[in-house]
Amino acid sequence: IAGITQAPTSQILAAGRRMTLRCTQDMRHNAMYWYRQDLGLGLRLIHYSNTAGTTGKGEVPDGYSVSRANTDDFPLTLASAVPSQTSVYFCASSDGRGGPDTQYFGPGTRLTVL
Amino acid sequence: GQNIDQPTEMTATEGAIVQINCTYQTSGFNGLFWYQQHAGEAPTFLSYNVLDGLEEKGRFSSFLSRSKGYSYLLLKELQMKDSASYLCAPFDSNYQLIWGAGTKLIIKP
Numbered sequence: 001i002a003g004i005t006q007a008p009t010s011q012i013l014a015a016g017r018r019m020t021l022r023c024t025q026d027m028r029h030n031a032m033y034w035y036r037q038d039l040g041l042g043l044r045l046i047h048y049s050n051t052a053g054t055t056g057k058g059e060v061p062d063g064y065s066v067s068r069a070n071t072d073d074f075p076l077t078l079a080s081a082v083p084s085q086t087s088v089y090f091c092a093s094s095d096g097r098g099g100p101d102t103q104y105f106g107p108g109t110r111l112t113v114l
Numbered sequence: 115g116q117n118i119d120q121p122t123e124m125t126a127t128e129g130a131i132v133q134i135n136c137t138y139q140t141s142g143f144n145g146l147f148w149y150q151q152h153a154g155e156a157p158t159f160l161s162y163n164v165l166d167g168l169e170e171k172g173r174f175s176s177f178l179s180r181s182k183g184y185s186y187l188l189l190k191e192l193q194m195k196d197s198a199s200y201l202c203a204p205f206d207s208n209y210q211l212i213w214g215a216g217t218k219l220i221i222k223p
Contacts, residue, residue: 035213042118042188042213043157054191058210092158098207101162105156 002026004106006091014113021076021109023091031096032074033103034058034066035048036087043090049074050096080114115138118203120212125220126192134200134217142207148176148187151216157201158185169180170177189219197221 004025013019027033030051031055045058049068063085065077074093078085088110092103117139126132145164149157158206163169163178163185175188187200192201206212 013186019170042215043203043211044213045210100147100162100209102159102162103211105155105158 004091004093004104006089006106006109008084008109009107010110010112014082014114015082015113019078019081019111020112021089021091023071024072025074025076025091025093025104025106026072027093027097027104028071028092028106029104031101032070032093033069033092033094034064034074034076035075035090035092037090037108038087046089064087076103081111083113085111086113088113093100115222116206116212118202118204118212120200120214120217121179123216123218123220125222126189128192128194128221128223130192131188132192132219134189134202134219136185136187136202136214138202138204138212138214139182140187140204140206140212143180144205144207144209146178146202147211148185148201148205151199151201153198160200167215192221193222194221 007022034046047066052071059075067097067112092108094101119137148160153159161176168177173190178185201216202214203211
């Protein structure tokens with residue numbers, strides 16, 4: 001069982017380019033999340049999905065979009081990357097059957113926008 | 115607003131005990147998580163408290179006081195592998211996790 005996988009592991013991107021970060025989970029979790037983590041700051045929620053077919057905006061959604069076509073996959077797209085989007089991006093999932101539940105994290109994608 | 119306050123960094127000695135404090139202010143409250151994050155890795159679950167009191171799990175214990183908006187993580191018999199960041203994260207009324215910046219724990223021999 002892999003849990004949650006993310007790709008790529010790291011990426012250097014020119015400003016203005018489009019980029020999709022991939023996230024796949026095999027735990028049949030309903031809920032999935034995208035966070036960014038910057039030095040000195042807590043994890044900040046970008047977008048989330050409570051179940052396949054639905055998505056919602058988190059704390060810092062501007063410049064990012066997501067889709068949830070099925071239970072397993074939750075890609076994050078940067079339509080036109082800017083240097084302020086340089087960060088480590090974590091995808092997470094949870095059972096999401098109601099109430100507080102534990103989030104499980106993927107290994108992260110380290111993105112540098114130049 | 116919502117706010118989480120943890121010390122930025124702490125240092126402790128191998129074999130000792132350390133307590134990492136967290137105070138929080140959230141819109142509503144539905145429990146609090148502690149996660150461990152080693153440098154360059156993903157956060158991993160340590161504990162969850164929803165009722166007041168101490169939850170013990172091996173060398174790690176977590177305490178919660180809802181009336182004070184306060185939690186702590188207690189690590190006993192410290193090992194070098196405990197060097198990591200420890201993240202405090204309460205659930206707000208919308209069941210969104212509000213993450214603190216974390217406490218970097220440095221263990222010295």
